[in-house]
Amino acid sequence: MDLNYTPEELAFQTEIRDFMAANLPARISDKVRHHKNLTKEDHDEWHAILAKPGYLTGHWPKEFGGLGWNAVERSIFDEEMSLACGPRIVPFGLNMLAPVLMAFGSKEQQDHYLPRIVDGTDWWCQGYSEPGSGSDLASLKMSAVRDGDHYILNGQKTWTTMGQYANKIFCLVRTNNEGKKQEGISFILVDMDTPGVEVRPIILLEGTHEVNEVWFTDVRVPAENLVGEQDKGWTYAKYLLVHERSGIAGVGMAMAGLAHLKDIAAKQVKDGKSLMEDPYFAARVAEVDVDLAAMRTTNLRVTQAENDGGPAGAETSMLKIKGTVIRQTINDLTRRALGPYAMPFVSEALDAGYNEEPIGPDYANPVAADYFNHRKTSIYGGSNEIQREIISKTMMGL
Incomplete structure (x- = not known):
């Protein structure tokens, strides 16, 4: 290549x-x-x-x-x-739901929803994880029971990113309890304004409101909102997760994060030398730089294979693992570069217009928040442990 x-x-x-x-x-x-x-x-x-x-x-x-x-x-x-x-x-509408609708949705669903994603009429969120079903997503329990021309939904979704802004949510629901647990799952589209839908905020460790719980109590959803066939949702979910994992790798964001790290390290000067001149620290930054360059190449190779009609499988799991590890390493090195300034933080300092007494330099404000927030990246989209199992089964036959 x-x-x-x-x-x-x-x-x-x-x-x-x-x-x-x-x-x-x-x-x-x-x-x-x-x-x-x-x-x-x-x-x-x-x-x-x-x-x-x-x-x-x-x-x-x-x-x-x-x-x-x-x-x-x-x-x-x-x-x-x-x-x-x-x-x-x-990403939820543009990069996650849209590919599923293009591949498995009806013509009516494509004609209705795709333009609304583009013009911003609909803001989508993802209803996958449940309190007892995260890495083992197939164990989900939220039910959808057919009642004439509708499905009646009951259950709970959690870690729903930006759900407080969304007017639509795509959900995995259980429509059949017989046979293998993967075979009784369906993919359905829900209007968040439907009676019985309740969004409850989850405040994260760094003080931000990014994720939510979403509760469904006797929520009536038109049967025409089912994507594809009933009980075939696991196939559509896996297709979506391939796109999500490629995005989680975050090559561009890692490149920006690495540039930010180098800039901060260059500003930390002691005895006339910056931290980037310290051999040990410079070696750690160089290691991340090399890993990122290799991941960038792998990302191009995998996406090109997709464009050429090849299947996207375990390679996206590799990207997900390596991408999250690299981003967490960059966050850790940034925290180390700042030393004690990375420890205290005020969540309000991350809002525009904050003008209170600063704690350390302005560029130190978000470092602790980023470090804590990005610990989740090795868990969501399928934990890195699960991704290693996928790689071993798919590519090594173990």
Whole structure:
């Protein structure tokens, strides 16, 4: 695989870089650069900016209104957006539900939901995990019972990211208790405004409201909201998780995080030498740099294989494992670079407009919060332990 960009790819890189420079609002990029909390309005504004030239759905197939970007173009876009400090694109509708609808949804579902994802009418969240069903997702218990032209839903979902903003949720539900547990699961779309749906906030360790519990009590959902066939939802869930795990690798975000780490380390000066001149610390940063370069290459190889029609399987598990480990290592090294300034933090300092007495330098404010928050990345999307089992079974026959 040739790792050098072609003239066409270099031109595309310049196009995206110029677009970011001209169209990414400084107010929003400053929040991302300084790790401040983004509002729903910030996400909506960036969503609309990217939608105008088609970049929001550049990775979608052309038959569904996308630009049909190949693997290299997708990688270039993600990297340039991250390096420009653009907000992460909220993935639930665009990168998770949309591919499932394209592959398994009805024509009516595609025609109705895909345009609403693009224009921002619908903000989706994911209803997979339950209090007793996380890594062992097939053990989920939330029920959906057919009642004429509707399903009646009862149960609970948890760790629902950005559910407080969403007006729609796609859920895995149990429609059959017989046979293997994977064979009785269905995939269904739910309007969050339906009577019986209740969203309860979960406040995380660093003080942010990012995730939620969602409760369903006798929620009536039209049967036409079932995606694909009843009891076949496990197939659709696995398809979605492949896309999610590729995204969790977060090559662009890791590149931005590594640049931030190097910048902070260069500012820590003792006896006339920066921390980046310390041989031990520099060696640890170099190790992460090499790992990230290798993961970037692997990510290109895997996405290119997908574009060529090959199956995406255990390779995405490799990316998920390595990507989360790299990001956690970057967070850890950033924390170490700051020393005692990384320990105390005030959650309100992550909100725009905070002007109280600072604790340490401004760039230290988010480091502890990021460190704590990103511990979850090795768990969600299927824990790294489960991913290692997938690799051993799929690729090594164990």
